[in-house]
Amino acid sequence: MAARKTRSATKKSDTAFTPEEDLHAYREMLLIRRFEEKAGQMYGMGLIGGFCHLYIGQEAVVVGMQMALNEGDQMITSYRDHGHMLACGMDAKGVMAELTGRQGGYSKGKGGSMHMFSREKHFYGGHGIVGAQVPLGAGLAFANKYQGNNNVSLTFFGEGAANQGQVYEAFNMASIWKLPVIFVIENNGYAMGTAVKRSAAKSEEMYARGAAFGIPGEQVDGMDVRAVKAASDKALAHCRAGNGPYILEMRTYRYRGHSMSGPAKYRSKEEVQKMRQEHDAIEQVKHRMIEAGTATEADLKEIDKEVRAIVTEAAEFAQTDREPDPSELWTDVLVDA
Amino acid sequence: MAVEILMPALSPTMEEGTLAKWLVKEGDQISSGDIIAEIETDKATMEVETVDEGTVGKILIAEGSEGVKVNTPIAIVLAEGEDASAAEAASAAPPPPAAPAAEAAPEPAPAAPAAAAPQPVEVSVPADPDIPAGTEMVSMTVREALRDAMAEEMRTDDAVFVMGEEVAEYQGAYKVTQGLLDEFGDRRVIDTPITEHGFTGIAVGAGFGGLKPVLEFMTFNFAMQAIDHIINSAAKTLYMSGGQMGCPIVFRGPNGAAARVGAQHSQDYSAWYSSVPGLKVVSPYTAADAKGLLKAAIRDPNPVIFLENEILYGRSFDVPKLDDWVVPIGKARIAQEGTDVTIVSFSIGMTYALEAAEKLAAEGISAEVIDLRTLRPMDMATIIASVKKTNRLVTVEEGWPTCGIGAEIAAHVSSEAFDWLDAPVTRVAGKDVPMPYAANLEKLALPHVDEVVAAAKQVLYI
Numbered sequence: 107m108a109a110r111k112t113r114s115a116t117k118k119s120d121t122a123f124t125p126e127e128d129l130h131a132y133r134e135m136l137l138i139r140r141f142e143e144k145a146g147q148m149y150g151m152g153l154i155g156g157f158c159h160l161y162i163g164q165e166a167v168v169v170g171m172q173m174a175l176n177e178g179d180q181m182i183t184s185y186r187d188h189g190h191m192l193a194c195g196m197d198a199k200g201v202m203a204e205l206t207g208r209q210g211g212y213s214k215g216k217g218g219s220m221h222m223f224s225r226e227k228h229f230y231g232g233h234g235i236v237g238a239q240v241p242l243g244a245g246l247a248f249a250n251k252y253q254g255n256n257n258v259s260l261t262f263f264g265e266g267a268a269n270q271g272q273v274y275e276a277f278n279m280a281s282i283w284k285l286p287v288i289f290v291i292e293n294n295g296y297a298m299g300t301a302v303k304r305s306a307a308k309s310e311e312m313y314a315r316g317a318a319f320g321i322p323g324e325q326v327d328g329m330d331v332r333a334v335k336a337a338s339d340k341a342l343a344h345c346r347a348g349n350g351p352y353i354l355e356m357r358t359y360r361y362r363g364h365s366m367s368g369p370a371k372y373r374s375k376e377e378v379q380k381m382r383q384e385h386d387a388i389e390q391v392k393h394r395m396i397e398a399g400t401a402t403e404a405d406l407k408e409i410d411k412e413v414r415a416i417v418t419e420a421a422e423f424a425q426t427d428r429e430p431d432p433s434e435l436w437t438d439v440l441v442d443a
Numbered sequence: 444m445a446v447e448i449l450m451p452a453l454s455p456t457m458e459e460g461t462l463a464k465w466l467v468k469e470g471d472q473i474s475s476g477d478i479i480a481e482i483e484t485d486k487a488t489m490e491v492e493t494v495d496e497g498t499v500g501k502i503l504i505a506e507g508s509e510g511v512k513v514n515t516p517i518a519i520v521l522a523e524g525e526d527a528s529a530a531e532a533a534s535a536a537p538p539p540p541a542a543p544a545a546e547a548a549p550e551p552a553p554a555a556p557a558a559a560a561p562q563p564v565e566v567s568v569p570a571d572p573d574i575p576a577g578t579e580m581v582s583m584t585v586r587e588a589l590r591d592a593m594a595e596e597m598r599t600d601d602a603v604f605v606m607g608e609e610v611a612e613y614q615g616a617y618k619v620t621q622g623l624l625d626e627f628g629d630r631r632v633i634d635t636p637i638t639e640h641g642f643t644g645i646a647v648g649a650g651f652g653g654l655k656p657v658l659e660f661m662t663f664n665f666a667m668q669a670i671d672h673i674i675n676s677a678a679k680t681l682y683m684s685g686g687q688m689g690c691p692i693v694f695r696g697p698n699g700a701a702a703r704v705g706a707q708h709s710q711d712y713s714a715w716y717s718s719v720p721g722l723k724v725v726s727p728y729t730a731a732d733a734k735g736l737l738k739a740a741i742r743d744p745n746p747v748i749f750l751e752n753e754i755l756y757g758r759s760f761d762v763p764k765l766d767d768w769v770v771p772i773g774k775a776r777i778a779q780e781g782t783d784v785t786i787v788s789f790s791i792g793m794t795y796a797l798e799a800a801e802k803l804a805a806e807g808i809s810a811e812v813i814d815l816r817t818l819r820p821m822d823m824a825t826i827i828a829s830v831k832k833t834n835r836l837v838t839v840e841e842g843w844p845t846c847g848i849g850a851e852i853a854a855h856v857s858s859e860a861f862d863w864l865d866a867p868v869t870r871v872a873g874k875d876v877p878m879p880y881a882a883n884l885e886k887l888a889l890p891h892v893d894e895v896v897a898a899a900k901q902v903l904y905i
Binding site for chain 2: 139140143144146147149150151152162180182211212213214215216217221222223224225230231232233234235238240241242243244245246247248249250252253271272274275276278279282361362363366371375382437438439440441443
C-alpha cells in the first residue's frame, strides 16, 4: 500500500462531540492537569524524588485516544506517563503513591514516576529508555495478532524518540507482519531542550516517517481532543481491519520543562504563554460548552471541585501511606518457577 | 483557607536557591498554572508556577533573597473572601508532615558484616529426575536435542513460538530449528529481518502480552545490539512493576568462540548475563542437559539466557528416551567423582576439564569434575560440598578471566569454605585479549587441557 501523506484527512463533520463527550473529555483532561500540578508541587516540597516528567499541556492526546479505544486495547509509553495511566482508568491514589515511593503505589514503590504498569487496565508502562517502548508496543501487537483477539496496541513516543534506530526496526517488522499497532508520535516540539527542527529531518512531516515502510500517517491537532478522537477512530478501524500499522503525529505542546528541572532558555516565555492562551485543550472544550450552552460555569465548577477532591485525596494518601517494607527489597526479582 | 507557597526544589539535589524575581505582587489574582516567580540555582533559572487559586495575600521573601532553603514559605495565597489576617494565621501553621518512614531495617550485628551483602546463595532445587531402570538411551547430537526440546514444548503449548534470523525457511543458520517450520507453520516459526535490537524488543513485548517466545540469536555476539531489551526491558520489568509484569522468554543461540572467526564473533557472555538480577542463565554441555534444560527454560516464567556452543552442536551424547525429559534449572551435575581435586566448568569448558581429569587419572590423581549447567542461580552448594571433600579447586572457562565465572566462584568459596581450602582457588580461562584470527594465536588465546592439568598439579603442590 502506498503511504498516505495527509496533513488532515479528517473531515470537520467527523469531529463533532456530543455534550456528554465534551463533559467527559473536560473532566478527564482536568484530572490529568490538576494531578500533574499537584505532582509538580509535591516534587517542589521534596516528596517526590528523582525525575518527574509532567504531561501538562498534552492532555488532549491521551484523553481523545482513550475515548476511541475498545476494552482490551493496550497503551504503552515512555517516562512521561502519568497522563496515560489516569486516562486508562488507573487510580490516582496508586499513581501518586508510586511517585512518593510508598507501598500503595502501583509498583509497591519500586518503580517510581517512570515505571508503572497495570495489566487490569491494559497499561504496559512506563519505560525509561528513549524509544525502547516502540518495539515493545509492536510486540504487544504481535501478541494480539497471534492470539487473534482483535485488539490494537497504542504505542506512544515523542518526536525526540522518533530519531532512535529501533523505531524504524519496529516500523519495518510491524509493516511486513501487518501488526495492529498505532504509532503515536507526541510531537511537543522539544526533545528536552532541542527544538524538533534542529533534531529531525523534514521536521514538519513527522507523520511521514513511515512512508518508506508503507505505513500511512496523519498529522493531527493534538490540542483539539475532538480531532484526536476522530483520527484515532480511523486509525483503529484501519488496524482492526487487518491493514497493519498506522502513524498519528499529534502536534501538541508541553507547558512545563522536560522534567522538573524547569523551562530554561531554549524557548521564550511568550511562546509558552501563546500556546496556553490560544490553544489550551481544556479551555477549548470549556469555551465550546459555555458558548453552546451545554454546560454552565456552575456545572464546570462542580467538576473542578470533584477533580480537586480526587487529587487532594491522592496527595494525602501518597504522603501518609507507608514506605515499602524493607523485605520488599528482595521480592519480585524472579517469578517462582 | 489561606495557603502557603513554599520554596520549591527544582532538582533532586537542590537544597536552596535565590528568589530572583517576583512576577506577581500582593493583591494580584492568581490561578493554577500562573508563573509567579523566578528562582535561580547554581545550575539554572527556573520558573515557579502556582497550583493554587486566589489572591496573593503576602510576599514573605523579598526578591533578590539568596540562600532561601527549600520548603521555606515564600508567599501566602488567600482564598475568596479572606483578608490579610488569614495570612498571619497561615504563617503560624505547622509545616507539612514528614514522610512516615518504614521501620528501619535492623542494624547489622557487628559479627555479621555481610548482612547487607548479597543474600546467601541457597539453591534448593530438585535433583535430576530419576531415569527408570531399563529406559532406552538414544544417541543424539546437541543440535537434535535442542530442536526436539522446542518441538515438544510447541506441541503442548500454543503460546510458545520461535523467532529469529533464518530460523524458518533456511532451517536455522546452524540447523538447530530444522523441520520446525514444516511442523508448526509460519505463524509459530518466524523469520525476522536482520534487526536484533528491534526483534528483541518485539519478542519481549510479546512476552508481556501473554506469549512465550523462544528467541534465537544467530550468535550471542549479535545480541549486544539487543542487550538493552534483554536487561532493561526483560530482566527488570517484573521488579519495576512490583511483581505484575513478568516476561516468560528464552533468549538462545551459540555463545563463545567458534573457530577462526575473529574477535567480534568469538566472545563468551556467560559472566555478563550472570551478573544481572532478574535473569536466569543456563549453559549446558551434554545433549541430555541441552534438551532437559531447554524444556525447563521454555516453561520458566522468567527470562532465561540459554547459552549454547557452536562446536558442541555436532557432538553426540546419550539422551534418555522419555516422553517428558526436563532437567531443573539451578542444579549442577557431578560429571565424574573424585577425591584429590575439584575441577568446575560448564559448556565447552567441560571438554578441557574431562580430558584433563583423564590425564590426571593416568598419573594417579583423582579429580572430581562438576558441570555447572546453570550459571545463575549458581549451585554453590554442590561446589562447596566437593571442596570440603577435595580441599582444592580449579575453575575452567573459555571466557575472559577478569570478573569472570571463575572469579565469582573463587569469591564464594573463599568466603564460605575458606577453612576447607588447602590451596588458593586457581582459574583457567581464556586469555585477556580480543580473540585473534591466526590459528596459532587463537589456540593460545583459548584454555588448553595442559593448562588445566598444570593448575590441578599446582593446587596439589606437585
